[in-house]
Amino acid sequence: MKHVLPFEKPVVELRQKIAELKNFTSESDVDLTEEIATLESRLERLEQEVYGNMTPWDRVQMARHAERPTTLDYINQIFTDFLEMHGDRYYGDDEAIVGGIAKFQGQPVTVIGHQRGKDTKDNLRRNFGMPHPEGYRKALRLMKQAEKFNRPIITFIDTKGAYPGKAAEERGQSEAIAKNLREMAGLTVPVICVVIGEGGSGGALGISVGDRLYMLENSTYSVISPEGAAALLWKDSNLAQKAAESMKITSYDLKELEVIDEVIDEIQGGAHRDLEKQSESIAYYIKRSLTELNGLMTDELLDKRWEKYKKIGAVTSVVQS
């Protein structure tokens, strides 16, 4: 494995050791089968220990893992006949957001998601998955089209945030996101949102208003990055780890805060360890949601969507003297 996160180092080292021993056994007369078996059972225990006790900071790193599957990886696994559509019709085509039409188990759908790059060159093209206004406007155009043709919408959320740039401000980054929030609220087709990596603030929200909101186990959703929070709260970005703990940004935190519907279990060691299997478990939730939502009348769908968001918050009423 090319990219090893600090907390999983013991696991990777042990796995390497086992590989070495196996190599040695096959190339020499010495039989190490017993030793290997012992180490393998130890590896199993260690993996459970390491991956079963991940701290919020571990999850932040996992969500940012260089090999973590992206929107297009999942689209290719979960959908068939995907045809990407481009451009917002006003300014340009923002490749930090991808979208198009496809089939999900035979049913026509529209799929949209943030798209990070896989390497430096790809990242430059995708602007590191940080959209400009035209990205949000393209997404909205595709969603309106889905509504016209009565196709459910599935979105994948994976961004550090909307791009903080001069051109983005000039072209109305705020307006583009705000408009998506409002328009998505009124879409007359089911909308299912899945956070697959980082859910960075308003830039994530801009394509994540819907009837169901799921998070992969090791994804995050936050008002500000841990680094940003640390800089603002304690004037020290090195305290990001502490911020990750206190800001409640993991999938389990959001489930507890009743912001998301469900945590989607991840493959042990992270989604990148088995893309196919991970895609299957995401598909399961999409399927289940569609079955629940497909039968709803428009009014019912929209009322339920409002009820869903209406209750989010921590508010108390006190009788004033």
Add this chain to the structure above:
Amino acid sequence: MIKDIFNKKRKYATITKQEEHEDVPEGLMVKCPSCRKIYYRKEIEKNLLTCPNCDYHHQMSAPERIGHLLDEGSFEEWDQDLVSENPLQFPDYLKKIEKDQKKTGINEGVVTGKGTINGNLTAIAVMDARFRMGSMGSVVGEKIARAIERANELQIPLILFTASGGARMQEGVLSLMQMTKTSVALERFDRSGGLFISYMTNPTTGGVSASFASLGDYNFAEPQALIGFAGRRIIEQTIREKLPDDFQTAEFLFKHGQLDRVIPRHEMKGTLSTILEIHQIGDGIK
């Protein structure tokens, strides 16, 4: 290198300076931060808190704004009883809220209710930058969402004055979700034909700018108000470029087609009154 950036930030974040700035208007005399002329506090209060010399718009509190804009005695306040919880268990968060409640006399960063402007009935929500810098937590989102719902039920317009640095960090993702909550409420209001006027004042940034502030049937702003999505310093660090002086001012947004009008405070009541009247005539025809 990254450390350097945040060291710089320390200089910007001197809290004492801000307190000084806020303390000054409480005294007898006020110094205009723009032209440096010194006035009696009463003198600029009479002038809608704008500088008689250079037209600088001083910060206006929510109660002051409502007092100036609505017909005398017409205001009926909503949801004064709502207060924040501490969902992330941030140390001293509730103490800070209490302190701001004492300082401002209001329960949270927005005052909502209904009243009349030159006889035209409207719902109104006014954010107050003195309260936790006008940041939006659960209570702010809840009060605004409820104001939208009530305007919808009563079939009256809604005017919303924004003054906010964005989502409130101490409530984490719950603050972020208030952007969605208010926008979903606005969609329902929009769908039933409700009139929503957004009036942005200094500052309107981050999550507030990227939700209800930008969703008016009419989007207005006060002169020189700072309005934008991302912070200026973050943008400068990202694009490694010096930004123009007028970047993210009301005038900059107007130039880029993001605002219907920039309206000086002296024209606020007259303009809003005209719009409310025009829409009432429209309703009559319907």
